Amino acid sequence: MPTRTAAEKRADAKADYDAFLANCPSRQLLGRISDKWVALILAALGDDGPLVGFEGAGFERAGSERANGERADVACAGEPRQMRYSELSRRLAGVSQKMLTQTLRSLERDGLVTRTVTPTVPVTVTYELTDLGLSLQQVMRGIKVWAEAHMDEVFINRENYDTHAI
Amino acid sequence: MPTRTAAEKRADAKADYDAFLANCPSRQLLGRISDKWVALILAALGDDGPLVGFEGAGFERAGSERANGERADVACAGEPRQMRYSELSRRLAGVSQKMLTQTLRSLERDGLVTRTVTPTVPVTVTYELTDLGLSLQQVMRGIKVWAEAHMDEVFINRENYDTHAI
DNA sequence: CAGGATCCAGTAGGATACTG
DNA sequence: CAGTATCCTACTGGATCCTG
Numbered sequence: 001m002p003t004r005t006a007a008e009k010r011a012d013a014k015a016d017y018d019a020f021l022a023n024c025p026s027r028q029l030l031g032r033i034s035d036k037w038v039a040l041i042l043a044a045l046g047d048d049g050p051l052v053g054f055e056g057a058g059f060e061r062a063g064s065e066r067a068n069g070e071r072a073d074v075a076c077a078g079e080p081r082q083m084r085y086s087e088l089s090r091r092l093a094g095v096s097q098k099m100l101t102q103t104l105r106s107l108e109r110d111g112l113v114t115r116t117v118t119p120t121v122p123v124t125v126t127y128e129l130t131d132l133g134l135s136l137q138q139v140m141r142g143i144k145v146w147a148e149a150h151m152d153e154v155f156i157n158r159e160n161y162d163t164h165a166i
Numbered sequence: 167m168p169t170r171t172a173a174e175k176r177a178d179a180k181a182d183y184d185a186f187l188a189n190c191p192s193r194q195l196l197g198r199i200s201d202k203w204v205a206l207i208l209a210a211l212g213d214d215g216p217l218v219g220f221e222g223a224g225f226e227r228a229g230s231e232r233a234n235g236e237r238a239d240v241a242c243a244g245e246p247r248q249m250r251y252s253e254l255s256r257r258l259a260g261v262s263q264k265m266l267t268q269t270l271r272s273l274e275r276d277g278l279v280t281r282t283v284t285p286t287v288p289v290t291v292t293y294e295l296t297d298l299g300l301s302l303q304q305v306m307r308g309i310k311v312w313a314e315a316h317m318d319e320v321f322i323n324r325e326n327y328d329t330h331a332i
Numbered sequence: 333c334a335g336g337a338t339c340c341a342g343t344a345g346g347a348t349a350c351t352g
Numbered sequence: 353c354a355g356t357a358t359c360c361t362a363c364t365g366g367a368t369c370c371t372g
Contacts, residue, residue: 017314019206022260029320030313031202036193039200040185085334094188096366101335111323122333123372132319139312142305147196148183153298154195157277251354262346267355288353289352336371343364351356 032110037095037103039140044091045081045113045129046137082128112136198276203261203269205306210257211247211279211295212303248294278302 017026032038083091089100104127107113112133118124129137183192198204249257255266270293273279278299284290295303 017317019310019313020210020257020259025321026310026314026317027202027260029317030205030310033309033313034200034202034205036197036200039196044186089334091186093186094193097335098367099365102365109324109327110320111327117334120333123335125334132316132323135316136312139305139308142308143199144185144192144196146302146305147199148185148192150298150301151183151192151195154276155191157298158275161275161277255354263355264347265345268345283354286353289355291354334372336369338369339367341364341366344362346361347359349356349358352354 029110032106033136033140035103037092037099038107039144040092040095041088041100041103041107042112042129042133042137042140043144044088045083045127046134046141047081082126085125085127088127107133195276198272199302199306201269203258203265204273205310206258206261207254207266207269207273208278208295208299208303208306209310210254211249211293212300212307213247248292251291251293254293273299 018024019026019030021027085100085104088104089095089097092100104113104115108115108127110132111130113127114130116126116128118126184190185192185196187193251266251270254270255261255263258266270279270281274281274293276298277296279293280296282292282294284292
């Protein structure tokens with residue numbers, strides 16, 4: 001059958017992408033997902049627990065208890081990771097609507113999140129990770145965690161660097 | 167003892183960093199490391215093998231054979247992940263000297279890589295991951311791999327998105 | 333509520349030229 | 353070789369106003 005879409009042809013071409021190459025699409029994709037807001041959005045939509053052993057059995061979720069009130073807006077009840085625009089906006093403190101919308105659109109286009117519009121009185125829009133998005137979230141999560149975990153160490157290194165080498 | 171550096175005071179403050187907060191230093195750090203060039207530099211300095219079981223025993227390294235000459239500049243012999251400036255420059259195809267130098271400085275300052283100058287005739291500078299850098303590389307590697315692995319899927323999603331929703 | 337549309341400042345980042 | 357310095361453009365991203 002001669003009617004094959006470009007997508008199909010690309011799919012079974014199985015090109016071995018290499019982000020080290022300047023013109024490889026994966027380089028561009030890498031640039032797209034290596035983004036602060038992407039990391040935070042994915043983390044927000046996926047922080048219903050560590051789910052380390054995802055493909056297997058028991059995935060325990062991080063106890064959603066944050067004793068000190070302040071922000072208990074995590075909203076991870078039941079079958080989680082499904083947030084409204086305004087929830088995301090509040091969770092990612094300091095994000096501008098432009099960046100939030102723009103990043104969400106990009107994620108939606110790439111098939112990492114789904115956007116669901118519910119025609120209530122004031123319209124309700126929810127975002128949710130797709131399976132693909134979840135797979136990326138698994139690795140992106142690590143970056144955020146790493147940053148939070150090694151902040152102190154980095155601080156000390158910076159101080160050394162700045163004072164020692166003037 | 168009253169003589170405690172700011173670094174020390176910060177260290178045992180053990181603040182629970184949260185990148186979701188706008189003013190948290192970890193947010194800034196997250197922004198810094200969520201970078202295409204950071205990902206590629208770390209990957210280049212660390213691609214001496216999968217080293218999944220790093221802390222444990224046998225780490226097999228990816229066979230450093232690239233039959234077709236062209237670029238055999240991977241230079242992962244012996245005790246690997248130690249690259250010269252020019253090697254990195256060649257490996258990260260398309261990177262400008264400015265971005266390469268700038269990113270390397272930043273990584274050095276944060277204690278992720280070490281910079282070693284050997285006063286040969288034309289000076290020789292090598293970069294190497296620190297333990298801290300290696301720990302980050304372990305997670306950053308996943309992003310590059312993910313991008314390369316899911317490129318096709320993303321392509322299809324984009325096509326659907328673009329055609330379906332005009 | 334969930335954005336779309338603009339405007340505009342800041343900076344990321346490439347190109348080029350020069351140096352120890 | 354491994355940068356530094358400078359210039360300049362383009363895009364990032366915030367602020368603001370507007371709409372269904």
